[in-house]
Amino acid sequence: MRQRRFLPNLSLLLAFDAVMRAGSVTGAAQELGLTQSTISRLIQSLEAQLTRQLFIRHKKRLTPTEAARRYFRDISGALDIIQRASMSVIANPDGGTLDLAVLPTFATRWLAPRLPGFLSQNPGISVNLATRFTTFSFDAEPFDAVIYYGSDDWPGALHLKLFDERWTACASDAFLSHHPIAGPEDLAGAELLQLESRPGAWADWFQGQGFARPEGAEGMMMDQFSMMIQAAISGLGVALLPDYLAQIEIHEGRLRPILRPAVPGHGAYWLAWPERKAGLRPLAVFRDWIGARMAQDDVHAPRE
Template sequence: MRQRRFLPNLSLLLAFDAVMRNGSVTAAAHDLSLTQSTVSRLIQTLEAQLGQVLFTRHRKRLIPTEAAQRYFREISNALDIVQRASMSVIANPDGGALSLAVLPTFGTRWLAPRLPDFMSANPGISINLSTRFTRFNFDTEPFDAMMCFGQDDWPEASHMKLFDEKMTACVSADFLQRHPIHHAEDLHDCLLLQLETRPTAWNAWFKGQSAPPPPVSNAMLMDQFSMMIQAAISGIGVALLPDYLARIEIAQGRLHPVLREAVPGPGAYWLVWPQAKDDFGPLRAFRQWISSSLAQQEP
């Protein structure tokens, strides 16, 4: 039996969430299409129900307490879950929904083009996608699974290997004209574009070319492959891309491969999900589809 004292009215929580997100009652009132006095009254009601001071008042400003900061983190996650559940019911009342976290470029360039096939084969299942760069706790995030890069070492999670990463170094035609590359050592004086989450990738690439890495790396760090691709197209430096991305850019003539292509990389792509959802219907259907899809075509 849930105790109502610990379940504040949704209007109180939305007002609290808006004040925390916007940093002021005025902005929160605008966000919620309410008056400032109404928002202030909702905050006071929430404080009274919880028996806790959430804000200190200073010259008409509300300054969140430490308790408010902790409460906001939990309430924000809870509101996200409620919103996703409601969106799922509205968008797909007769079927299930699968909430996936994906790496940004992997989601747009690898997964998205394949999703129509899944949706055609599973018309009762809708998919919600959000981007995440790093691993997280499934207990505090509203996701059923994540498609990620790394190793099969998530705690208390099940793993399905998608494919090993293979890497291809790519440059623009203009860059290649200015910096002819015949041997791996020719890259030692070039600007090497490197993903933050792949600190050993260039070493692995040079090893795959049977060549030593540069004695001092001249690297530019980036946090997304999409940014790296654009930088390489602009002629800034040499991009080291997963082969599934490199093939797209090469086929469309935007980039050119350097030396040996598809060199084995330091990790793999995985589908990861909490063990408690092993038998979750939409996730089980997604696993079966992706396994069949990978068996039929090159990653």
């Protein structure tokens, strides 16, 4: 249950937000189309409700206190969320918007090519995408859900497992013409391209080949699979890719698989969402769709 004394009237918050952004009562009054005296009264009312001084007054100038600066950071984000929600209702009254955080390579290589099908099947629903690499709080970020790599441990969230990560090593024809690979031991002197967030991936792959990682088998460190793919295509080394990405490059002839493909790793891809948004229609529809699409594409099926 929300307590009204902690929920100031929107007019008070808009006046406060305008003063903080404009840096003066005069600027806030011009922005909101109100008189300076009205803005001053609204600020005083907000201070009275919060029982905290938000501005130090000196010769008709307002200097925000540290409490005001902290409050502004939170209130500004909350007003943005309210504005986006209102715009969504106006633009999409019968559908809704899904704000989704997603890993960049998964978004561009798997999700984006399939998203038109989802949107055509669900007219009225729109999807906004933003990339995120690290864990964030759903209370602090305006997302309805996130697709990420790891375990089912996103804080304060419910989870749907999309697929287990499996590794396939790939290289270009140009690279293999100079570095033929008949067995794991032939990778001892090769450049093994690595992802910063998967430091144990090559060890898992060598274990899956029944072979210990050779001494001195190292290579470039990268922070995105898309960068690793391009490096491998250019002949800079051997890329270790999630199998769903490797299959794209293999099918299109840009890379060739090396030895045993689809070696099991230790992580998975997940869809996570805050429990309070579990009934959000765009999220529920997307959740059902992506689960069915994963099964249709057989992305998560084990390969021997």
